[in-house]
Amino acid sequence: MGTQTLAVQLVGIEKRFPGVIANHDVNLNVREGTIHAIVGENGAGKSTLMKTLYGMHQPEAGTIHVNGELRHFRTPSDAIAAGIGMVHQHFMLADNLTVLENIVLGAEPVSRGVIRFDDARKQLTEIMKSIRAHVDLDAPVSQLGVGQRQRVEILKVLFRGARILILDEPTAVLVPQEVDELFDNLRQLVTDGATIIFISHKLDEVLAVSDDITVIRAGTTVAEVKPGEVDRSKLGELMVGSELPSPHGRTTEMSDTVRLRVSGITVKGVGSRPAVDQVSFEIRSGEVLGIAGVEGNGQFELCQAILGLEHHAEGTVELNGVDITRAHVQQRLESGLSYIPFDRHREGLLLSSPLWENTLLGRDGDPQFTKGPFVNSEAVKNDARQVIADFDVRTPSELVPAFALSGGNQQKLLVGRELASRPSVLIAAHPTRGVDIGAQAAIWDKMRVARDAGLAVLLISADLEELIGLSDRILVMFDGQMTARLTPAEATPELLGSYMTGAKQEAA
Numbered sequence: 001m002g003t004q005t006l007a008v009q010l011v012g013i014e015k016r017f018p019g020v021i022a023n024h025d026v027n028l029n030v031r032e033g034t035i036h037a038i039v040g041e042n043g044a045g046k047s048t049l050m051k052t053l054y055g056m057h058q059p060e061a062g063t064i065h066v067n068g069e070l071r072h073f074r075t076p077s078d079a080i081a082a083g084i085g086m087v088h089q090h091f092m093l094a095d096n097l098t099v100l101e102n103i104v105l106g107a108e109p110v111s112r113g114v115i116r117f118d119d120a121r122k123q124l125t126e127i128m129k130s131i132r133a134h135v136d137l138d139a140p141v142s143q144l145g146v147g148q149r150q151r152v153e154i155l156k157v158l159f160r161g162a163r164i165l166i167l168d169e170p171t172a173v174l175v176p177q178e179v180d181e182l183f184d185n186l187r188q189l190v191t192d193g194a195t196i197i198f199i200s201h202k203l204d205e206v207l208a209v210s211d212d213i214t215v216i217r218a219g220t221t222v223a224e225v226k227p228g229e230v231d232r233s234k235l236g237e238l239m240v241g242s243e244l245p246s247p248h249g250r251t252t253e254m255s256d257t258v259r260l261r262v263s264g265i266t267v268k269g270v271g272s273r274p275a276v277d278q279v280s281f282e283i284r285s286g287e288v289l290g291i292a293g294v295e296g297n298g299q300f301e302l303c304q305a306i307l308g309l310e311h312h313a314e315g316t317v318e319l320n321g322v323d324i325t326r327a328h329v330q331q332r333l334e335s336g337l338s339y340i341p342f343d344r345h346r347e348g349l350l351l352s353s354p355l356w357e358n359t360l361l362g363r364d365g366d367p368q369f370t371k372g373p374f375v376n377s378e379a380v381k382n383d384a385r386q387v388i389a390d391f392d393v394r395t396p397s398e399l400v401p402a403f404a405l406s407g408g409n410q411q412k413l414l415v416g417r418e419l420a421s422r423p424s425v426l427i428a429a430h431p432t433r434g435v436d437i438g439a440q441a442a443i444w445d446k447m448r449v450a451r452d453a454g455l456a457v458l459l460i461s462a463d464l465e466e467l468i469g470l471s472d473r474i475l476v477m478f479d480g481q482m483t484a485r486l487t488p489a490e491a492t493p494e495l496l497g498s499y500m501t502g503a504k505q506e507a508a
Helices: 046-054 074-079 099-104 117-131 146-159 177-189 204-208 232-240 299-307 328-333 344-348 355-360 378-389 407-420 437-452 465-471 493-500
Strands: 006-017 020-031 035-039 063-064 069-071 082-087 163-168 195-199 212-217 220-225 258-268 274-284 288-293 313-319 339-340 426-430 456-460 473-478 481-486
Touching: 006 046, 006 195, 006 328, 020 035, 020 212, 020 232, 020 481, 035 046, 035 177, 035 473, 046 069, 046 195, 063 204, 063 220, 074 082, 099 117, 099 146, 099 274, 117 426, 146 163, 163 177, 177 195, 177 204, 177 465, 177 493, 204 232, 204 313, 220 232, 232 355, 232 437, 258 299, 274 313, 288 328, 288 378, 288 493, 299 313, 299 339, 299 426, 328 339, 339 407, 344 407, 355 378, 355 407, 355 465, 355 473, 378 407, 407 426, 426 437, 437 456, 437 465, 456 465, 465 493, 473 493, 481 493
Parallel strands: 020 220, 035 195, 035 212, 082 163, 163 195, 288 456, 288 473, 339 426, 426 456
Antiparallel strands: 006 020, 006 063, 063 069, 212 220, 258 274, 258 313, 473 481
16 A cells, blocks of 8 residues: 555544553554444444544554644644544534534634624535535524534534544444434545544445455454455454354243333423324233334433433333332332433433542432442442443453543443332333444343343434343334334344334334
């Protein structure tokens, strides 16, 4: 590979954090005008490497070349000035501003102290035309679906002149149709001369869309391959060093005992439309009920209503035959309800607190963790060590703060904590979001074991293979209502996608 054809070349990159070597002797060659995928397990060092390229971290060793030139990025502004833009896994948009205001924020075209929004609008219209992606520039970001928000993030970096785009897990929250649109946009960008680097766990997508693939394992590069040279299982083996798991499989029958019954749940939304509209269902012991839906169609509000966190809810909730509609959150948790939240950072973890304190969250009423009025910290630490061992959470100890873990390890800790309380009903929102195939398999196995022992699971997932593989029944939620009811045998990602986007409806 001649250096002149490389948009990005990383040589011998090393990055350390306290107690962790995140990257060690990593090499990456990204050809100009290509789509380059980076794959690897959680904690393999993919995001760290990209943040180093984007100037968010400085490497302890190694060099960065951009378009053949040696570069030292002290901040993301330096990287942006060199034509590099990054779209993060967690979007960074201000809900109270319009699309246009979000895009120009921090890069406002100014003339004599006045922001020239017309110039920005003209420029953005041209960009949208060239990549064949449209977003209403005057819409408030709060009203956008997740696919549209991502498009705004991409427009934001293109508006700043980026020719090299880094996308971290870009399809984690998209439905199949949105994924197709995103990849069409990316191919168009490459046709126009841009270079794309994207991190992904979804090996089928990686094989379908990329020109080159770099595999990172345990912080170092282990292979550089082309899609034509490998299939999904070979790529998975390179990533994890062993064969790939599948979510499918059941060893038990479900019982007739209803664990959770939800009747006529309605939750007020913005304006006159309800966020959840007359939703009813029941889940039996040993059953997984899957809910498919594009994010923002009422799934979050439904979970909040079942948990007692949504105060504008109507309808009834029964847990193990007892009406808990008026019970407060702690009572519901102590009665056998458990929750893996939508956003682990916002709802599930105290990032600056040690892992042992995090394993206590929501379980502080459990008598095994108290000594009179005080917390029995030794008992909690023992429990935390057990969760860490059972779920293979990669960490030096239970004393490490949660923010020091990779996203996948944070997720394993969270799932471990919720299952450790031995609930009768588990609400699992995206239980394997942002985790690699190895960690995904571990979480699926633990959920299967708990289900086989009688756990009832309400599963909400954007991973349609997971939803079809784990669920006994699937409901589709669109615009606050259940619009379809399917068995895993008849559900395909394409069929689910058409129900999820409202293109197809049945009376559910």
